[in-house]
Amino acid sequence: xxxxxxxxxxxxxxxxxxxxxxxxxxxxLKEKVSGGNYRTLFGQNQPDGFDCPGCAWPDREHAxxxxxxENGVKAVAAESTSKRVTPAFFEExxxxxxxxxxxxxLEQHGRLTDPLVYDAARDRYVPIAWDDAFALIAxxxxxxxxxxxxxxxxxxxxxxxxxxxxxxxVRMYGTNNFPDCSNMCHEATSRGLxxxxxxxxxxxxxxxxxxxxxxxxxxxxxxxxxPRMLGELRExxxxxxxxxxxxxxxxxxxxxxxxxxxxxEMLTGGSTKISSVFIRPxxxxxxxxxxxxAKRVIELDDAALEQGLPRVLDIAFIAEHTVGxxxxxxxxxxxxxxxxxxESGVPKDEVLQLADIYARGRAVISTWGMxxxxxxxxxxxxQLLSNLMMMRGNIGRLGAGLCPVRGHSNxxxxxxxxxxxxPTQAFLDRLGAAYDFEPPxxxxxxxxxxxxxxLAGKLKVFIGLGGNFSIATPDTPRVWEAMRSCDLTVHxxxxxxxxxxxxxxxxxxxxxLGRTEIDMQNxxxxxxxxEDSMSMVHISYGMNRPASPNLLSEIAIVARMAxxxxxxxxxxxxxxxxxxxxxRDGIExxxxxxxxYNERLKHPGGFHLGxxxxxxxWNTPSGKAQFLVHGxxxxxxxxxxxxxxxxxxxxLMTTRSHDQYNTTIYGLDDRYRGVYGQRRxxxxxxxxxxxxxxxxxxxxxxxxxxxxxxxRRADSFLLVAYDIPRGCLGAYYPETNPLVPLSSVADxxxxxxxxxxxVLLCASSEKQREAA
Numbered sequence: 171x172x173x174x175x176x177x178x179x180x181x182x183x184x185x186x187x188x189x190x191x192x193x194x195x196x197x198x199l200k201e202k203v204s205g206g207n208y209r210t211l212f213g214q215n216q217p218d219g220f221d222c223p224g225c226a227w228p229d230r231e232h233a234x235x236x237x238x239x240e241n242g243v244k245a246v247a248a249e250s251t252s253k254r255v256t257p258a259f260f261e262e263x264x265x266x267x268x269x270x271x272x273x274x275x276l277e278q279h280g281r282l283t284d285p286l287v288y289d290a291a292r293d294r295y296v297p298i299a300w301d302d303a304f305a306l307i308a309x310x311x312x313x314x315x316x317x318x319x320x321x322x323x324x325x326x327x328x329x330x331x332x333x334x335x336x337x338x339x340v341r342m343y344g345t346n347n348f349p350d351c352s353n354m355c356h357e358a359t360s361r362g363l364x365x366x367x368x369x370x371x372x373x374x375x376x377x378x379x380x381x382x383x384x385x386x387x388x389x390x391x392x393x394x395x396x397p398r399m400l401g402e403l404r405e406x407x408x409x410x411x412x413x414x415x416x417x418x419x420x421x422x423x424x425x426x427x428x429x430x431x432x433x434x435e436m437l438t439g440g441s442t443k444i445s446s447v448f449i450r451p452x453x454x455x456x457x458x459x460x461x462x463x464a465k466r467v468i469e470l471d472d473a474a475l476e477q478g479l480p481r482v483l484d485i486a487f488i489a490e491h492t493v494g495x496x497x498x499x500x501x502x503x504x505x506x507x508x509x510x511x512x513e514s515g516v517p518k519d520e521v522l523q524l525a526d527i528y529a530r531g532r533a534v535i536s537t538w539g540m541x542x543x544x545x546x547x548x549x550x551x552x553q554l555l556s557n558l559m560m561m562r563g564n565i566g567r568l569g570a571g572l573c574p575v576r577g578h579s580n581x582x583x584x585x586x587x588x589x590x591x592x593p594t595q596a597f598l599d600r601l602g603a604a605y606d607f608e609p610p611x612x613x614x615x616x617x618x619x620x621x622x623x624x625l626a627g628k629l630k631v632f633i634g635l636g637g638n639f640s641i642a643t644p645d646t647p648r649v650w651e652a653m654r655s656c657d658l659t660v661h662x663x664x665x666x667x668x669x670x671x672x673x674x675x676x677x678x679x680x681x682x683l684g685r686t687e688i689d690m691q692n693x694x695x696x697x698x699x700x701e702d703s704m705s706m707v708h709i710s711y712g713m714n715r716p717a718s719p720n721l722l723s724e725i726a727i728v729a730r731m732a733x734x735x736x737x738x739x740x741x742x743x744x745x746x747x748x749x750x751x752x753x754r755d756g757i758e759x760x761x762x763x764x765x766x767y768n769e770r771l772k773h774p775g776g777f778h779l780g781x782x783x784x785x786x787x788w789n790t791p792s793g794k795a796q797f798l799v800h801g802x803x804x805x806x807x808x809x810x811x812x813x814x815x816x817x818x819x820x821x822l823m824t825t826r827s828h829d830q831y832n833t834t835i836y837g838l839d840d841r842y843r844g845v846y847g848q849r850r851x852x853x854x855x856x857x858x859x860x861x862x863x864x865x866x867x868x869x870x871x872x873x874x875x876x877x878x879x880x881x882r883r884a885d886s887f888l889l890v891a892y893d894i895p896r897g898c899l900g901a902y903y904p905e906t907n908p909l910v911p912l913s914s915v916a917d918x919x920x921x922x923x924x925x926x927x928x929v930l931l932c933a934s935s936e937k938q939r940e941a942a
Contacts, residue, residue, distance in 0.1 A: 177846045244829075249281070249687075254718070255279045283721070285678065298678070304733075306678065307735065310676065322336065327636050328636055334587040346613060358921055361549055362549040363553075363572070366795060367556055368787075379569075382570065383412065386416060391539070417541055418452060451515050453898045454547075457800075460555050461554060464558045467482055467558070470525070483562065493794045534564045538575065550917075566785060573703075576702075582703060583707070586779070591613060597761075605756075617922075618915055635662050635724065637833075641907070644922040648912055658676045659674035663679060664717075666679075689723050697771075706775070709771045723747075807914065815930060820930070821898055821927065821929070822901060823926065825901070827849060828843070858896055859891060867888065870887055
C-alpha cells in the first residue's frame with residue numbers, strides 16, 4: 171500500500187460516506203485479508219457471528235445485514251490479516267532492533283503464531299513449549315513471598331468467561347491486584363455514579379434513543395471512537411431531536427454524517443446534519459459549564475414559581491426519589507456567574523442557551539466519553555451531570571437517562587464479572603462460597619499504584635491479559651523503568667506491540683485466538699459473551715480459521731496458568747477450559763443478574779443485564795438518588811502553573827486519530843482533522859501560535875509543568891492551526907503520554923489526567939527536527 175505523503179489538508183466532506191468505504195477497502199488490502207476472511211465482515215454483530223472486537227457500542231438485536239463501521243473493519247482486518255510473526259521473524263530481529271520501529275510498524279507485522287520466551291543472551295524471543303511457559307509462570311508466582319507482589323492486568327477485549335476465570339485464579343492465588351483498562355478511561359464513571367444513583371453504569375438502552383427529544387454529547391468523538399453511534403444520532407436528527415455537542419474540538423463527525431448503510435444518501439451525495447448546537451468549553455471546563463446549566467435551571471424554576479407557571483424542576487421525582495436537593499439548590503444559587511464563565515471558558519449567553527435547551531427537553535439523554543473522565547475533578551463532574559439529569563427527572567424513564575459511552579468492547583463486562591481491584595465484601599462472600607475458599611479482602615493495586623509498586627520494588631511479576639500496558643499508561647519513561655524492574659512479564663496477545671519489548675528479566679509472549687476465530691474445544695465450537703455499554707449481554711462465535719495451529723484461547727491460557735500454579739484441588743480448570751458453559755454456570759452463582767445465563771444467551775441479541783437505577787431503584791446508603799454538592803476548584807495544578815507562567819502556560823489534551831483504536835495504530839492519517847501521513851502534530855489556536863511567537867508549520871517541543879522535579883518532554887511536533895479554544899492544545903497519544911505525570915490522577919478514581927496536562931512550548935532545535 172502506497173505511503174501517504176505527510177500533509178495538512180482541511181477535510182470538508184461529511185463523516186463516513188464514500189470516504190469510509192474507500193478506507194474499508196484499503197485496509198482489507200493492506201492487511202492482505204484472504205478471500206474467505208472477507209466474508210467474515212458479514213458475520214460481524216450477527217446472531218450467529220462474532221461481536222466486533224472494537225468499541226462497546228451496542229447492536230440492534232444483531233439483526234442488520236451490514237452492521238459494521240470503518241473502525242470495526244480495521245479491527246477485524248488487523249485480526250484477520252494473512253501476515254504472520256513466526257519464530258523465524260525473531261531470529262531476524264533483536265528486541266533492540268524492534269524497539270527502533272514505530273508502533274505503526276510493529277502493528278503491521280501481523281499475527282503471532284507461537285509462544286515465546288525472552289533469551290537475554292541473544293536479546294531475542296525464542297520458541298517455548300506451552301507447558302514450559304506455564305511452568306515458568308507458576309515457578310515465579312509460587313516463589314514470591316507475598317501474592318501482592320504480582321499484578322494481573324486485563325484489557326477490555328477479554329470476554330466475560332476469560333475475565334471471570336482470570337479473577338477466580340488470581341483471587342485463589344491470593345491478591346486483588348487487578349489493574350485494568352477501566353482505570354485509565356471510565357473509572358470516574360464507575361466511582362462517581364454509585365454516589366448519586368447507586369450503580370456505576372448507564373441507565374439507557376438503544377430503545378431510549380428512539381424516544382429522546384434532546385441529546386447532550388459531552389467530551390466524545392463518535393465518528394472515530396464509536397462510529398456506529400452516528401447511525402443512532404442520524405435517526406434522532408432526522409426525526410427532529412435537538413443534539414448538542416459539548417467538546418473543545420468541533421469534530422467533523424458531529425457536524426454532518428453520510429451513512430454507508432443508506433443507499434439513497436450515498437448515491438445522491440447527501441448527508442445528515444447531526445449536532446444543531448456546538449458548545450466549546452476550554453479543556454477541563456465541563457464541571458463549571460454543567461454547574462452553570464444547573465444554576466440556570468434553578469433560576470428558571472424560581473421565576474416560574476414566582477409567576478405561577480409550570481415548574482421547570484420535576485418536583486415529584488425530587489420528592490419521591492432523591493435526597494440532598496435543598497443543599498444542592500442552595501449551593502447553585504450562591505455560585506458566581508463570573509466564576510462559571512471564567513472556569514468553563516463558555517460565554518454566559520451560551521451557558522444560558524444550553525440550559526434553555528435542557529429545560530425544554532421532555533426526554534433528555536446525556537452521553538459522555540473520556541473528555542469528562544480524564545481530569546482531576548472527573549468524579550465530581552460525572553456526579554454533577556447526574557445531579558443535572560435528576561433535576562428534571564431524566565433518569566429512569568423512557569427516552570431519558572445517563573449514557574457513558576465505553577471504549578473497548580467488553581470493558582464494562584470485565585468489571586461486572588469481577589475485574590475490580592476494590593471488590594465489595596458481598597461479591598467476595600459469594601465467590602468464596604461458590605468455590606469453597608477464602609478470597610483476599612484487602613483492596614489491590616490499580617494501574618497507577620501498580621506502576622508505583624514496581625518502581626518501589628514491591629511488585630515483581632506482571633501478567634497482562636491483552637492490551638499494551640507500557641504504551642497505554644502515563645509517564646512513559648517511568649513506566650518502562652518499572653516494567654524492566656520486574657522479574658517476570660507475561661503478555662497474552664494476538665499481535666506484537668511495544669509492551670512485549672519492555673520486558674522483565676524473564677518474559678513471555680503467549681499468542682491467543684482472536685474474537686473472529688473459531689474456538690474449538692474437544693470438537694465443539696465455543697462462544698464467549700460480552701457486555702456492551704448499555705448492559706446488553708450477548709454471545710460471540712468466531713468464524714475464521716485460527717491464524718496458527720499453536721494458538722490457545724484466552725480461557726485455555728488462563729486455565730493452564732491456574733492449573734500449573736494452584737493445582738486442581740478446588741477447581742477443575744481444564745474442564746472449564748473445555749466447556750465455557752461451565753464458566754457461565756459459575757458466573758450465574760456469583761454475579762446477580764446472570765440467572766439462567768446459558769439459556770438467555772440463546773436469544774438473538776442476548777439479554778439486558780438490568781440496571782437498578784434504570785428502574786428507579788437506588789442502591790445508595792439512603793435508598794434514594796443523592797444530590798451531591800461540589801464547588802468549583804480554584805487551586806488546581808493548572809491554576810498554580812498559570813500563576814507562574816501566565817498566558818504562555820497551555821493545557822494539553824491527548825486524543826486518538828481516526829486511524830487508531832486505543833494504542834493500536836492502523837495508519838498515519840486522521841482525515842476528519844485534515845492530517846495525513848504523520849502523527850507528531852500539535853493542534854493550537856492560531857492566536858495562541860502568534861502570541862507564543864511561533865508560526866503554523868513550525869516544529870515545537872512540549873514540556874510538562876509539574877512539581878516533582880522530573881523533566882517530562884515530547885519533542886518535534888508540527889504546529890497546526892486549528893479551531894480549538896484559546897489556551898488549549900490537542901495531540902495524539904501514545905506520543906504525548908510521556909507528558910502525563912504518574913501522580914496526576916483523578917481524585918477518587920485514580921485515572922490519569924490525560925485530558926488536562928499543563929505544558930509549555932519551545933521551538934525545536936535543528937537536530938531534533940532532523941531526528942523527527
